[in-house]
Amino acid sequence: MKYGTSLTLDEAADRYDVAWVRPSQSTGRIQPTPRTRGSVRGHLVDFTTNRALGYHSTLEQRLGTMLSADPAVIDLEDQPSPVLNYQFPGENKVHEHTFDFRATFSSGVRIAYAVKPLKKVKSSRIHEIVDLIKVQSLRGFADIAVVATEEQITQEKCDNAEEVNEARRSRVQRDCDAVLAHLRSYDGAVSMIDVADGSDDPGRTRIAILCLIYDGLVKHLDPFQRFDDAPMIVASFH
Numbered sequence: 001m002k003y004g005t006s007l008t009l010d011e012a013a014d015r016y017d018v019a020w021v022r023p024s025q026s027t028g029r030i031q032p033t034p035r036t037r038g039s040v041r042g043h044l045v046d047f048t049t050n051r052a053l054g055y056h057s058t059l060e061q062r063l064g065t066m067l068s069a070d071p072a073v074i075d076l077e078d079q080p081s082p083v084l085n086y087q088f089p090g091e092n093k094v095h096e097h098t099f100d101f102r103a104t105f106s107s108g109v110r111i112a113y114a115v116k117p118l119k120k121v122k123s124s125r126i127h128e129i130v131d132l133i134k135v136q137s138l139r140g141f142a143d144i145a146v147v148a149t150e151e152q153i154t155q156e157k158c159d160n161a162e163e164v165n166e167a168r169r170s171r172v173q174r175d176c177d178a179v180l181a182h183l184r185s186y187d188g189a190v191s192m193i194d195v196a197d198g199s200d201d202p203g204r205t206r207i208a209i210l211c212l213i214y215d216g217l218v219k220h221l222d223p224f225q226r227f228d229d230a231p232m233i234v235a236s237f238h
Contacts (some may be wrong), residue, residue: 035101044068046076047168050200053078053101059115062158063148067103067113069161075104086129086136097129102142112142119150134192156226163227167210179208179216183235189221191231209233 043052044061046068053068053076055061060078067073082096099112116126130145138145183195192209199205212218213233222230 041134048073049075049164051076056100057115057117059117059148059150059153062153062155063101063113065114065158065165066153067101069164069214071216072105073103073108076101080141083112083133083137083141086132088128088132095129097133099142099145109144110142112145114145114147115153116147116149118151121147121149151221154224156157156224156229159226160220160223164214166211166233167207168214170207171211172204174207175204175208176211176215179205180212180235182234183209183212183218184237186235189234192220192227193231194234195203195233 040058040061042061043054044064045051046053046064048068053064055064055078064076064078067076078101079098080102082098083111083153085094086097087094096113100115101113102110103113104110114130116124121127126147130147134145179195183190192206195209196202196206209218210227211236213220216236218233218235220227220230221232221234
C-alpha cells in the first residue's frame, strides 16, 4: 500500500483509503456516558456523513450500523431533539420523548426510530408512546415513527452492514468496475465466495463485491443471512 509522496493524484483518484479526515462530533442531544460493567455505550462513525453517532446499547449500535450501511440513508442523527407535547389520555401532564435515531432517506422521507429490547417493550409502554406521538406531535419532526427490537435488528443484518461499511472505506473503483463486468458474464446467481476465491486477489475482489452490493448493482439474494452463510449474489444490468 502506498502513502504520501509515493502516491500520485492519478493513482489516488479512485482510492478511499489514502487519506483520513477526522469525523465530526455527534449531534446527539444525549451523549453516551462512560461505560460501566454490563453496559454497552460508545460511538460509531457514519461513513456517509463522516460523523460520530452515539449509542447507549447493543441494539442501538446494531441499528446505527445497519442504517449507516443503507445507501438510501443520506443523513443519520443520533438522539435528535426531543418530541414535545404528547399526552396520555385522561392526563393533563405534557411529556417529551427522545428517539434514538432519525434517518433521512434520499426520497425525502424521515423516519424516527425508538429502540427497545423485546423484554422491555411492555414495561416501557413504548408502542403506546410512539402511537400517541404519531397522532399528537410527530408532524415537523418525522414522517414515520417506528419501534425497533431484536426482531428487526438482527445480528446477521448487523454483521453484513459492518462488512459493507468496512469495504466502503477501502473502495477502489477500478476493482468495482472489473468485478461488475465479470459478474455480468454469469448467467444467473453465483457464490460471492467462489468469485473471490477464484480471483488473483480474493480480498480486493470481496471488497469490490460488497461495494457493488451497497451501490445496488449486485443483489445479495438472502439479506436476512450472513454473507458467508448465504453467499449467492446476482448482478443487475441497469
